[in-house]
Every structure is written in structure tokens, then in C-alpha cells.
Amino acid sequence: MYTFAQLYAALDETTKTSTKVEALTRYFECAEPADAAWAIFFLIGRRVRQAAPLPTLRAWAVxxxxxxxxxxxxxxxxxxxxxxxxxxxxxxxxxxxVEVDRSVLPFKGQQPLHRWVEEVLIPLRTQDEVKQCAIVRAVWATLGGTERFVWNKLITGTFRVGVSQQLVVRALARVSNADPPAIAHRLMGEWQPTAAFYQGLLAPETTDADVSRPYPFCLAHPLDDPPETLGSIDEWQAEWKWDGIRSQVIRRAGQTFLWSRGEELITDRFPEIAAIGALLPDGVVIDGEVLPWKNGAVLPFAQLQRRIGRKNLTKAVLDEAPSALLAYDLLELNGIDVRDQPLEWRRAELERLIATCAPGSQALLISPVVAAVDWDDLAAQWATSRTRNVEGLMLKRRSSPYHVGRVRGDWWKWKVAPYTIDAVLVYAQRGSGKRASLYTDYTFAVWDGDRLMPFAKAYSGLTDEEILQVDAFVRRNTVEKFGPVRTVTPELVFELAFEGIQRSSRHKSGIAVRFPRILRWRHDKRPADADTLERVRALLPKD
Amino acid sequence: MPDDVLRLTDVGLYCPAGDFYIDPWQPVARAVITHAHSDHARPGSAAYLATREGERVLRTRLGVEAHIETLTYGEAVSINGVDVSFHPAGHILGSAQVRVAYRGEVWVVSGDYKTEPDATCTPFEPVHCHTFITESTFGLPIYRWSPQESVLAQINEWWRRNQQAGRASILYAYALGKAQRLLAGLDAAIGPIFIHGALVRLTEDYRASGVSLPPVRYVGEAPRGFDWSQALILAPPSAHGTPWMRRFGVVSTGFASGWMRIRGTRRRRAIDRGFVLSDHADWPGLLAAIDATGAERVWVTHGYAAVLVRWLQEHGRDAAAVQTRFEGEAGDG
Incomplete structure (x- = not known):
């Protein structure tokens, strides 16, 4: 625990990427594999289930x-x-x-991270409240300073330090002979943080046989400059930017897996898409967008939300909001990773694959290429995005490989609605009128460095069913009450839309937004994926 | 309360019987000063009464022509029949609590104080009184200080590590008091110590007042192209992020303040290292100091007054918050 806490302190005290990578590298060089596996697990934002609600922890602390x-x-x-x-x-x-009974802990004194997690933190959930209290007290009386802080972050599921997965991968690549993309790939999907996992993670050859493992998603940068700055239009492939759930469908060893970008396995939620897996040959991975799709057209995103939060999909729901995967890209073919092939090649193979295996399918379609003779022509089509229920255009360089993560230069998203921001729910207040008993008035925050800065309030935009879900979340995850306002654990991410943005000295964030509203609940995003204050400020009118 | 020995007016704490003010925030005829920090010692009053130990620094702050009379700690003077004496507050050089006694009623104004002793000023001494007027800058139980030896050891260690990494160490601290306390605690054997221009005069004042400090050089005296990587540079927090910093090349920045106890405070300032070192009492220090006075009544000024008052009331004390214009350990230094 001590060395992990030292790592935390080192990462926390610098904003320089190179210094962070150095600190991570030093840690991984010395850490025992079982510790390193847990360290990675927490550093990239994964969590163990919270053992005790915050009000209970607060009572124990008090x-x-x-x-x-x-x-x-x-x-x-x-x-x-x-x-x-x-x-x-x-x-x-x-x-x-006061007297503290430390014998409730399975060990004494200094212990490595994995023992604290595996022998104390994880089993804590299964204990009754009296035992939990005794254990937590004993931990508090044993760990001091940064170690105690890190423990409290882990137990409350709020561990966060300013490193991206990319930095962790870079450090891991330094301490091993493995390629960064291979490491990034092995960190996808479901894995258990064990010594064996860590050793496999750093192995030079891919010997692992996890058939469900998705590839890291290639992500686009927002296009801020006019598209003609990208050069000749002939080098670019344009597609609609669909408003759905970015996903990968995987067909390997006779099994089908559907992963969302939030690395959630959503195969069960979309049986019609899961069914098309059977049509595909083994060793195929397709990147695309899950959309509510009916009669050859996309439905508003809200229709898809009816499918997400629900355990039992009734026939009525399936009929009213059928879904489809619009395929963008082909990542694996015949069991071979083809991400290094140029987009042109991958696209041709994808078209051939779908035409052969799923002709006429309403559940697997290819995302059409938007043809244009020049940038003006494309811009004219781009302007029709709103009426098409799409967010704009994606521009992808025809010669580009399928990158790992967000790499500048080859993929651009050219959105029509400039004023949308992914933000985290931080405060909630009861509504009025028919919503008086429910928490329906929300305050949202974006990242300012590693702190969440509240910047907008929004009331409408959720369905009644979602309101009930958020209300239940607020009640279970209240950290603090200030009069009628509840501070909640920052966990839920929503996409907000607004009509205008201005500087404001009255708001702590320095900005005021006009007509903010919730566009949708981003189940596929984690708090770390929310936007930054810097990005919000970038939307301000230029002086 | 007309019978009070002291009362709060628009100008500051006033003693009607003695016709003097303690740390007034506007010019008055007679000002009794607890210490030389600018929120307590303001220029323009006709006459000042302060401690002998703090006279030099006070004159630096108030100007050469200021009329300053002094008393040693414990020495009493009668002002219009009111007994006034100074007692060590342990905050900075010459800082004092002011004891005011009139017709058997004893009041003590703490000014700013710190209960842990340090090498640069006379240690705090509790004074028995009926009414104690205390500061509450760090009046929350999250504020608990580690012994200063361990904090100074961290600073020296940080300096050594920076040297090994070829980085200059810039340590920010309040120019009066904290800076000199740090100087006294730095290990001068590690490397050269430099100070920012804003610290030169006050540091000389400390030396001239008999405080032993290691040799330091003014940053402006270093030759062009000087290698700063082995040096520690002491500067006021306002120097952070200014062009002044450019000369040092690669640096690590540190800030010594009680506010560094909270991670967010350090992160907001974009400082590499926070060292939790304060010239004010922490929560246990405040409670112990209040207890030691045996006071029947406690007035709480600047800081977390409402919190401390509620705590004291819940523990059976007669306590009230008093709105002064003192600032405590200013967030900006």
C-alpha cells in the first residue's frame, strides 16, 4: 500500500506528462505483479463495488x-x-x-496493495455492518497520511488521479518488451487483476485466448477549423456521425459479443444485433454504432434509452424500438488483426463481408459513405444533419490505419450542434409541482484540472422512467446535504445541450449558458470521460 | 455592554477606560499593536505601543517616522488607569497577546498565535484572564499540524531531491515570519540559499534583532548564467508565475502554509509541493490555548469563528463571534 500511495503522491504533485510516466515506470519496475495488476485496475478508472454507503461511512468517521x-x-x-x-x-x-481492535484485520502493519484489496476491501461487502465498522476503524487506525487517503478513495469508489490509460500503457511498454497497442488491447474487456494477468499483459507475444476481447476504439478529434484545411477531399471518406452507442461486435469461436465504448458487454440488450453474429464467419470484429432503427431510418436517441436501463426486454419494446448496428469499420478478418490496413481496404472488405453474409439485413447495415464532389458540396449536405437525426459528419482519411484511442490527424468529427457537453451530475434538488417528491433539478460539472467545476443547471430532458432512476441514485449516493441541495457521488454522465454561452463573473466557472437541457443520459461514459472546463470555454464567442 | 473593558467599534477593538485601540484598522490617537503583519499593524496612527522584540520589523512596516513606544514581554504600563502588558504569542518575531486589566477584570487579546515553539520568536505563553479574544484562522479539526522538525525535514529532503534532478527549488512563504522561520530550519549545508528582494529588509531586521539565521544571498546578486539547480530560493507567493521566475530554468515549486493541508488548495495554485507549516495554532492548539486561559468568556475573531463558537458553546462555554477585519494567514500570502 505504501508504494502505491507514494505513486499516487508522485502523480498528484505534477502536471507534466513525462514526470508522470517516469513515476509510473519506477513503480511498475519494482512492484510485485499482483500489486501492479491492481494498480493498473485503479489507475485506469476501474472500481470495486462500494462496500458501505457514504452516510454510513460518515457516521463511522464522525x-x-x-x-x-x-x-x-x-x-x-x-x-x-x-x-x-x-x-x-x-x-x-x-x-x-480510543481503543481500536486491530485484530479484525487479517494481518498487521505494512502490506502490499493486493492484500489490502483482496483481503480487506473486497470481502468488506459481505460482512454485516457491525463487523464492517470494526474493520474500517482498524484500517483507519493502521494507515496514515496518503495511504489512508488512497484507501478512502478506494473504499468510496472515487479514486482518480490525473493519468490517462495512455500514460499507463506508455509506462508499461517501457518496463516490458510489449508494444503499446498490444498492451492497450489487453486492457480492454473483462479481466481480473491478478499476477498472472499482469504477466500476460507484458508478454511480448499474444498467447492469451480471450475470445470476447474488443479492440481499443479509434476516436476522432472535433474539427475546429474549416474542412477545406484538411486538403483534397479525395483523400477523405465522409460518413454521417450517428447518435447512438459506439460498439464493437465480435464473432469468435462460434460466439458473439457486443461491447459498448464504455467497455460494457451489451450483447443481451440487443438480441437482434446479437442474432446477426451467427451470420458472420469466425474471427471477425466490426466497429459501428448501435442505433434505434426502423423502416430504414434512424429514430431519436431517446428510443434507444428505453433499451438500456432495462433488464427484461418485452416484445412491445423490441417492436417499438428495434435496433441495428451501422457498421463503420472492420478490425479483424479471418482471425487476423487488420487495423494496420488502410481504411480504403478495410471498407472494401467490410462491404464485401456484409453483402455476402447479411444481405438485406435490417440489423446489420453498412454506414453509407456521403459522396461529395468538393467541400462546398459536402458542407451543404452537412447542413442537413439535424433533419436526418445525425450529429454531423465524420471525416476519415482513406489511407489511415485504425488507431488506438484519440490520435490527431486522421479522424475528425464535424458536428453541427456546437453546444453539447458531457457533464457529471454533482448536485440534485427536489423539483416542484408533480415532481415535488423527486430529485429532478440537477447541477452538472465539468473537469477543471482534477476537480469538478459546476457550470450548468438543467431540469428537463429525461423520461419519467429515467427520472425515477436518477432519483433513486441521488438518494443512495448522497454525500452531503446543504438545505435542500444534495451533493452526490460524481458518477452519472449526461450530455447537455445549450443555445448560447457567455462569460459571467457571477458564476464560479466563469461562464453562463443559455437554455441548458439534458440531451441524454450517457450510460456509456464514465465521469472521467466528461468534458473539461477548457473545452466549454473554447465555445465562448471570440472577443 | 458598556462595562466591558474592551468593545468592538467601527475602527477596531477599543478600550473606553484607557482610550486606546488594539490593532485598529484606521488611524487613531493611540494604537496597541499585537504584531507587525499588515492586517494588524496599519500606518497612520499618532502613537503606537508594541513589544521591544518586534520594534525593528514594525518600523520597517510603519515607516521611520512612526512614533513607537515599546515594552518588554511581561512589563506593564498604565494607560489612564488601565494596566496593559504584552505576553508572547509565538506567531512571529515580537508578536504578543495584549493583556488589559481594569478594576480587577482581565481581558486578553490573542492577536495571531501559535502554540508550537520555533527558533525565531519567543514561545507562546498562556495568560490567565476573564475574557479571551482569540483568533480562529484554522478553527476546524481537519487542521492539525505535524511537529515542525518533520516538516522542515521534508523541505530539506525535497531540496536534495531537486538538486539530484538538476532542478532549482523555489519555496514560497509569507515574507514576514514564515520566511525567516524557514530560513532558520533549512539545512544550509545542502546548498546556497537565495532570497527574493521582498524578503531582504525583513530578514536583516530579524538578524539585527538577534535571531540567528544561515547566510543568504539576494537573487539579484547572482551573476548572469548562474547555475540555480543546487539552490533554494525563498520568495513571497506573489512571485509565482511571474517573469521573475524565468531566470531559474527548470524548477520545482513548494509552498509552506497551513492551507497546504488541503490538497485542492495546493492544486489550484499549481504548485508542485505543499508543506503544511503554519504560524497559527491548529485546532488542538486553539482549544488548548483557550483552556489554559481559564477564561469565563471567549470572543472569537477572524477565521472559522462560527464553528469555533458553536463548539465552545456545546462544551459549556460562554462564547461569541466578533467581526474584525483581521485576515489570519492570507490565502494569497
């Missing part, structure tokens, strides 16, 4: 610190972070005046 609850509230107000508040309030180990 009790251990020997202060009244209101004083905890004052402290939380000053600190702004639950895990840190608890860390600072409790006495350092050795300074506890």
Missing part, C-alpha cells in the same frame, strides 16, 4: 474522530472531498485515544 456531525459538515465544506475530509479528521496511527 464517531472515530469524536466530533459532532455538523462539524464534519463544516470540514467537508472546507475540503470539498469526502475521502480527504475523513483522512484529515482522523488521528494519525499511534495517536488514537
Amino acid at each position: 464517531d472515530a474522530a469524536g466530533i459532532p456531525d455538523w462539524l464534519f459538515g463544516e470540514c467537508y465544506d472546507a475540503v470539498g472531498d469526502f475521502a480527504e475530509t475523513v483522512t484529515l479528521l482522523l488521528p494519525e496511527p499511534g495517536e488514537w485515544s
Whole structure:
């Protein structure tokens, strides 16, 4: 735990990418594999299920610190972070005046990260509340300083430090002979953070046989300059930018898997797409967009949302909101990774594959190429995006490979609605009128460095069913109450739309937005994927 | 409360019987000064009464022509029949609590204070009184300080590591008090110590007042092309991010302040390392100091006054918040 906490401190004290990679490299060079696996798990934003709700943890902390609850509230107000508040309030180990039974822990003193996680953190969920309290107290009385802070971050599921998966991959590539893309690929999908996993992660050859593993998604940068700055239109392939769930369908060893970009396995939610897997030959991976699709046209995104949060798909839902995968790209063919082939080649193979295996299918279609004679012609078609229920155009360089992650230069998203932002729900308040008993008034935040900066309030935009889900989330995940306002664990991501944006000295974020509303709940995104304040500011009118 | 020995007016804490103010925020005829920080010692008053230990720094702040009378710690003077004396507050050189006694009623104004001793000023001494007027800059239980030896050790270690990495160490600290306390705690054997221009005069004042400090050089005296990678440079926080910093090349920045206890405060300032070192009492220090006075009544000024008052009331004390214009350890230095 100590070395992981040291790593955290080192990452936390710099904003320089190179220094962060150095710190990660130093850590991985010395860490035992079982520790390294967990470190990666947490660093790239994965979590273990929260063992105890925040109000319960708060009660334990208040009790251990020997202060009244209101004083905890004052402290939380000053600190702004639950895990840190608890860390600072409790006495350092050795300074506890109350009796603490440390024998409830499976070990004594300094232990590596994996033992804390596997022997204390994970089993905690299965204990009754009295035992949980005793264990958490014993941990607090054993770990001090940064170690305690990291523990509190892990137990509350809020561990976050300013490193991207890319940086972790870069450091791992330095300590091994493996290629960064191979490592990134092995980090996709479902895996258990074990020593064996870590060793496999760094192995030079791919010996692993996880048939369900998706490839890292190639992501586009927003196009800020006019498209003609990209050069000749002949070098580019234009497609509609669909408003659905970016997904990969995988067919290997007679099985079909559908993964969302949020790395969630969603095969069960879309049986009609899962069914087309059987039509595909083994060793095929297709990248595309899951869309609500009926009578040859896309439906509004809200129709797809009816499919997401639901365990049981009734026939009525399947009939009203059928789905389809619009295929963009081919990543694997005949069991061979073809991501290095040029887009032109991949596109031709994709067209041939679909025409051969799924002709006339309404569940697997190819995303059509938007033909244009020049940029003006393309711009004219781009302007029709809203009426087509698409967000704009994607521009992809015909000669480009399928990159890992967001690489500048080959893929651009040219959106028509400039004012949409992915933001995290941070505060909730009860509505009025028919929604008076429900938490329907929300405040959303974007990242300012590694802190969430509230920047917009929004009320409408969710379906009644979603409102109930968010309401339940708010009640279960309240960190703090200020009068009627509840601070919630930052976990839910929503896409907000607004009509205008201005500078404002009255708002802490420095900006005010006009007519903000929720476009949709981004189940496929994690808080770390939300936009930054910098990106919001970039939308401000130029002086 | 007309019978009060002290009361709060628009100008500051006033003693009606003695006709003097303590740390007034506007010019008055007679000002009794707890210490030389600018939110407590403001220029323009006709006459000042302060400690002998702090006279030099106070004159630097108030100007050569200021009329300053001094007392040693514990020495009492009678002003219109009111006994006034200074008692060490342990905050900065010459800082004092002011004891005011009139007709058997004893009041003590803490000014700013720190209960942990340090090498650059006389350590805090509790003073028995009926009414204690205390600061509350760090009046939350999250503020608990580590012993200063361990913080100074961290700073020296940071400096050494920066040297090994070929980086200059820029340490930000409040120019009066904190900077000199750090100087006294730095290990001068590690490398050369430089100071920003804003610290030169005050550091000389400390030396002239008999405080032992390691040799330092003014940054402006270094020759062109000087290799700063082995040096530690002490500067006020306002120098952060200014063109002044360019000369140092690759740097690591640190900031020594009680506010560095909170991660977000450091992150917002974009400083590499925060060192939790304050010249104010932490939460246990405040509570212990209040207890030691044996006061029946506590007035709480600048800081987390409402919180400390509520805590004291819940623990059976007569406590009230008093709105002054003191700022405590300013966030900006």
C-alpha cells in the first residue's frame, strides 16, 4: 500500500506528462505483479463495488474522530472531498485515544496493495455492518497520511488521479518488451487483476485466448477549423456521425459479443444485433454504432434509452424500438488483426463481408459513405444533419490505419450542434409541482484540472422512467446535504445541450449558458470521460 | 455592554477606560499593536505601543517616522488607569497577546498565535484572564499540524531531491515570519540559499534583532548564467508565475502554509509541493490555548469563528463571534 500511495503522491504533485510516466515506470519496475495488476485496475478508472454507503461511512468517521456531525459538515465544506475530509479528521496511527481492535484485520502493519484489496476491501461487502465498522476503524487506525487517503478513495469508489490509460500503457511498454497497442488491447474487456494477468499483459507475444476481447476504439478529434484545411477531399471518406452507442461486435469461436465504448458487454440488450453474429464467419470484429432503427431510418436517441436501463426486454419494446448496428469499420478478418490496413481496404472488405453474409439485413447495415464532389458540396449536405437525426459528419482519411484511442490527424468529427457537453451530475434538488417528491433539478460539472467545476443547471430532458432512476441514485449516493441541495457521488454522465454561452463573473466557472437541457443520459461514459472546463470555454464567442 | 473593558467599534477593538485601540484598522490617537503583519499593524496612527522584540520589523512596516513606544514581554504600563502588558504569542518575531486589566477584570487579546515553539520568536505563553479574544484562522479539526522538525525535514529532503534532478527549488512563504522561520530550519549545508528582494529588509531586521539565521544571498546578486539547480530560493507567493521566475530554468515549486493541508488548495495554485507549516495554532492548539486561559468568556475573531463558537458553546462555554477585519494567514500570502 505504501508504494502505491507514494505513486499516487508522485502523480498528484505534477502536471507534466513525462514526470508522470517516469513515476509510473519506477513503480511498475519494482512492484510485485499482483500489486501492479491492481494498480493498473485503479489507475485506469476501474472500481470495486462500494462496500458501505457514504452516510454510513460518515457516521463511522464522525464517531472515530469524536466530533459532532455538523462539524464534519463544516470540514467537508472546507475540503470539498469526502475521502480527504475523513483522512484529515482522523488521528494519525499511534495517536488514537480510543481503543481500536486491530485484530479484525487479517494481518498487521505494512502490506502490499493486493492484500489490502483482496483481503480487506473486497470481502468488506459481505460482512454485516457491525463487523464492517470494526474493520474500517482498524484500517483507519493502521494507515496514515496518503495511504489512508488512497484507501478512502478506494473504499468510496472515487479514486482518480490525473493519468490517462495512455500514460499507463506508455509506462508499461517501457518496463516490458510489449508494444503499446498490444498492451492497450489487453486492457480492454473483462479481466481480473491478478499476477498472472499482469504477466500476460507484458508478454511480448499474444498467447492469451480471450475470445470476447474488443479492440481499443479509434476516436476522432472535433474539427475546429474549416474542412477545406484538411486538403483534397479525395483523400477523405465522409460518413454521417450517428447518435447512438459506439460498439464493437465480435464473432469468435462460434460466439458473439457486443461491447459498448464504455467497455460494457451489451450483447443481451440487443438480441437482434446479437442474432446477426451467427451470420458472420469466425474471427471477425466490426466497429459501428448501435442505433434505434426502423423502416430504414434512424429514430431519436431517446428510443434507444428505453433499451438500456432495462433488464427484461418485452416484445412491445423490441417492436417499438428495434435496433441495428451501422457498421463503420472492420478490425479483424479471418482471425487476423487488420487495423494496420488502410481504411480504403478495410471498407472494401467490410462491404464485401456484409453483402455476402447479411444481405438485406435490417440489423446489420453498412454506414453509407456521403459522396461529395468538393467541400462546398459536402458542407451543404452537412447542413442537413439535424433533419436526418445525425450529429454531423465524420471525416476519415482513406489511407489511415485504425488507431488506438484519440490520435490527431486522421479522424475528425464535424458536428453541427456546437453546444453539447458531457457533464457529471454533482448536485440534485427536489423539483416542484408533480415532481415535488423527486430529485429532478440537477447541477452538472465539468473537469477543471482534477476537480469538478459546476457550470450548468438543467431540469428537463429525461423520461419519467429515467427520472425515477436518477432519483433513486441521488438518494443512495448522497454525500452531503446543504438545505435542500444534495451533493452526490460524481458518477452519472449526461450530455447537455445549450443555445448560447457567455462569460459571467457571477458564476464560479466563469461562464453562463443559455437554455441548458439534458440531451441524454450517457450510460456509456464514465465521469472521467466528461468534458473539461477548457473545452466549454473554447465555445465562448471570440472577443 | 458598556462595562466591558474592551468593545468592538467601527475602527477596531477599543478600550473606553484607557482610550486606546488594539490593532485598529484606521488611524487613531493611540494604537496597541499585537504584531507587525499588515492586517494588524496599519500606518497612520499618532502613537503606537508594541513589544521591544518586534520594534525593528514594525518600523520597517510603519515607516521611520512612526512614533513607537515599546515594552518588554511581561512589563506593564498604565494607560489612564488601565494596566496593559504584552505576553508572547509565538506567531512571529515580537508578536504578543495584549493583556488589559481594569478594576480587577482581565481581558486578553490573542492577536495571531501559535502554540508550537520555533527558533525565531519567543514561545507562546498562556495568560490567565476573564475574557479571551482569540483568533480562529484554522478553527476546524481537519487542521492539525505535524511537529515542525518533520516538516522542515521534508523541505530539506525535497531540496536534495531537486538538486539530484538538476532542478532549482523555489519555496514560497509569507515574507514576514514564515520566511525567516524557514530560513532558520533549512539545512544550509545542502546548498546556497537565495532570497527574493521582498524578503531582504525583513530578514536583516530579524538578524539585527538577534535571531540567528544561515547566510543568504539576494537573487539579484547572482551573476548572469548562474547555475540555480543546487539552490533554494525563498520568495513571497506573489512571485509565482511571474517573469521573475524565468531566470531559474527548470524548477520545482513548494509552498509552506497551513492551507497546504488541503490538497485542492495546493492544486489550484499549481504548485508542485505543499508543506503544511503554519504560524497559527491548529485546532488542538486553539482549544488548548483557550483552556489554559481559564477564561469565563471567549470572543472569537477572524477565521472559522462560527464553528469555533458553536463548539465552545456545546462544551459549556460562554462564547461569541466578533467581526474584525483581521485576515489570519492570507490565502494569497
